[in-house]
Amino acid sequence: MLGAIEAGGTKFVLAVSDDEFNILERQSIPTTTPEQTFEKVFEFFDQYDVSAIGIGSFGPIDVNIKSETYGYITSTPKTAWENTDFIGVMKERYSVPMGWTTDVNAAALGELTYGAAKGKESCLYLTVGTGVGGGAVIKGEPLEGFGHPEMGHILVRKHPEDHFEGHCPYHGDCLEGLAAGPAVEKRYGKKAQELTNNEQVWEIEAHYLAQALMSYTLTLSPEKIILGGGVMKQAQLFPLIRDKFIRLMNDYVQTPDMEEYIVSPQLKDDAGITGCLILAQRAL
Amino acid sequence: MLGAIEAGGTKFVLAVSDDEFNILERQSIPTTTPEQTFEKVFEFFDQYDVSAIGIGSFGPIDVNIKSETYGYITSTPKTAWENTDFIGVMKERYSVPMGWTTDVNAAALGELTYGAAKGKESCLYLTVGTGVGGGAVIKGEPLEGFGHPEMGHILVRKHPEDHFEGHCPYHGDCLEGLAAGPAVEKRYGKKAQELTNNEQVWEIEAHYLAQALMSYTLTLSPEKIILGGGVMKQAQLFPLIRDKFIRLMNDYVQTPDMEEYIVSPQLKDDAGITGCLILAQRAL
Numbered sequence A, B: 001m002l003g004a005i006e007a008g009g010t011k012f013v014l015a016v017s018d019d020e021f022n023i024l025e026r027q028s029i030p031t032t033t034p035e036q037t038f039e040k041v042f043e044f045f046d047q048y049d050v051s052a053i054g055i056g057s058f059g060p061i062d063v064n065i066k067s068e069t070y071g072y073i074t075s076t077p078k079t080a081w082e083n084t085d086f087i088g089v090m091k092e093r094y095s096v097p098m099g100w101t102t103d104v105n106a107a108a109l110g111e112l113t114y115g116a117a118k119g120k121e122s123c124l125y126l127t128v129g130t131g132v133g134g135g136a137v138i139k140g141e142p143l144e145g146f147g148h149p150e151m152g153h154i155l156v157r158k159h160p161e162d163h164f165e166g167h168c169p170y171h172g173d174c175l176e177g178l179a180a181g182p183a184v185e186k187r188y189g190k191k192a193q194e195l196t197n198n199e200q201v202w203e204i205e206a207h208y209l210a211q212a213l214m215s216y217t218l219t220l221s222p223e224k225i226i227l228g229g230g231v232m233k234q235a236q237l238f239p240l241i242r243d244k245f246i247r248l249m250n251d252y253v254q255t256p257d258m259e260e261y262i263v264s265p266q267l268k269d270d271a272g273i274t275g276c277l278i279l280a281q282r283a284l
């Protein structure tokens, strides 16, 4: 039996599955303090005899196996979780192998194995929600180096009609600062989901996302780009982004066909937890 | 005995080494037509009995093993080389395993194994010369997906004092269009090497390179960034780039120490050919 935790900033999803990743039991708990949350995690996993646990966590987290704080959630804006030794706490309770990466790397791994990027060796998963977060799998492995990607914070060029200064506390008008859900809300004084019929909103949003996808494509060359998160529920964004992406790239690189290249998640809300189960198996 | 070809747009470097990558013989030939060039390549390798050949080539090239044109130089501006079946031509003459990637991926692999990134599992190698080209090794493997990185063409924000429109035939003012050697030359009417004492030149150059390095760092998280190529001979660029990089990142990500993170190649002109020899051995 495999165990998995998709540790999000709002909720944790806990699951156990058989060796083919069929989910046998699943529970969702709110992310409160580490103490309360881990108590619920223990209650859940104490019921089962898992041989490994895979964890995909909100971050920033330390993924560097050589580091002293490997397995920690480090400098997160959710201050109660700052410097939390996630893997340490889990290992103390369960002495089984554990997989550890970001929530978005886990989602990319899930989509690569069973979803939109099935049969591929690489894909990028970008969530556009409360923040903008990206993960990737390259040659079958979650993308990590000295740390993990934070690609939601790359710099983009301002849209000429956009006078919003951006809301990223670190960079102001980085991608997340200009294109995350709360940026849309601050720019227009309304939630993104209430602006469906305002064309300028999606024109500006696509302007930023297309630039970012160009940058990721030229840097990583992923076989698929999967766009998830609340803001991407606005399906009209997909053709706008594809169109702008093509114009920006100007045929410089022969990418896969657009309809196949820039797509929605296929596993929907299960991408992350599925990726975590795969991580668990790989940790064995 | 291992064979290697560093196939550059100006010259090819050919080499053979023992199994520890000690170069036994090396020759440099000009890149003319494929016919003439391959004749010289054959003359060289016909003298030896190599068990594998590693090739790092200028591009764009097809690195997708599933593609029908795997091993080709594809749509290069060097028109004589367009659609050249590099690996096909080589395999017809020598039936040994062959490794194949970009010249910059090979340089990254060389630096990772014996140079500035020795002991690491990832690094980025960026050359700033006639063009801007980037390669990387991630978890020990050359970075490839649907194709190979073309990270020299990402978009950057214009420097407020820069009125040069950029010279990239595809994108105008992408990184290469604004920061490659010929861009400096067009902007000032003098070659970059003649502008050593003009502070504005390097201020603008560092402005673009620091932005690009921020984007690569946030996307790839490499353990080292190695900057080579003719323009980087201007050593005063390094502190300028590091300084701007720090200001742009604004402590968002805990990168390695700057002096250790953004560095010169250690293998100098041998990075590429060394990487090609390693590719040869890996092909065995």
Ligand SMILES: Nc1ncnc2c1ncn2[C@@H]1O[C@H](COP(=O)(O)OP(=O)(O)O)[C@@H](O)[C@H]1O
Pocket (backbone or CB within 6 Å): A008, A010, A127, A128, A129, A130, A131, A180, A181, A182, A185, A191, A192, A193, A194, A228, A229, A230, A231, A232, A233, A234
């Ligand atoms: N249908 C929708 N259309 C546009 N924006 C939406 C939609 N649903 C949620 N959002 C926006 O997405 C953000 C929340 O992102 P979500 O991906 O749901 O959660 P989180 O990023 O916190 O995991 C909010 O800013 C919200 O306004």
Ligand SMILES: Nc1ncnc2c1ncn2[C@@H]1O[C@H](COP(=O)(O)OP(=O)(O)O)[C@@H](O)[C@H]1O
Pocket (backbone or CB within 6 Å): B008, B010, B127, B128, B129, B130, B131, B180, B181, B182, B185, B191, B192, B193, B194, B228, B229, B230, B231, B232, B233, B234
């Ligand atoms: N010492 C130097 N300082 C600044 N620029 C230089 C220097 N040497 C060469 N360059 C510039 O680098 C470019 C050539 O790049 P180089 O890396 O030498 O070759 P290539 O990219 O063709 O392999 C030219 O634009 C040249 O002006």
Ligand SMILES: [Zn+2]
Pocket (backbone or CB within 6 Å): A152, A153, A168, A169, A170, A171, A172, A174, A175, A176, A177
């Ligand atoms: Zn930011």
Ligand SMILES: [Zn+2]
Pocket (backbone or CB within 6 Å): B152, B153, B168, B169, B170, B171, B172, B174, B175, B176, B177
């Ligand atoms: Zn370009």
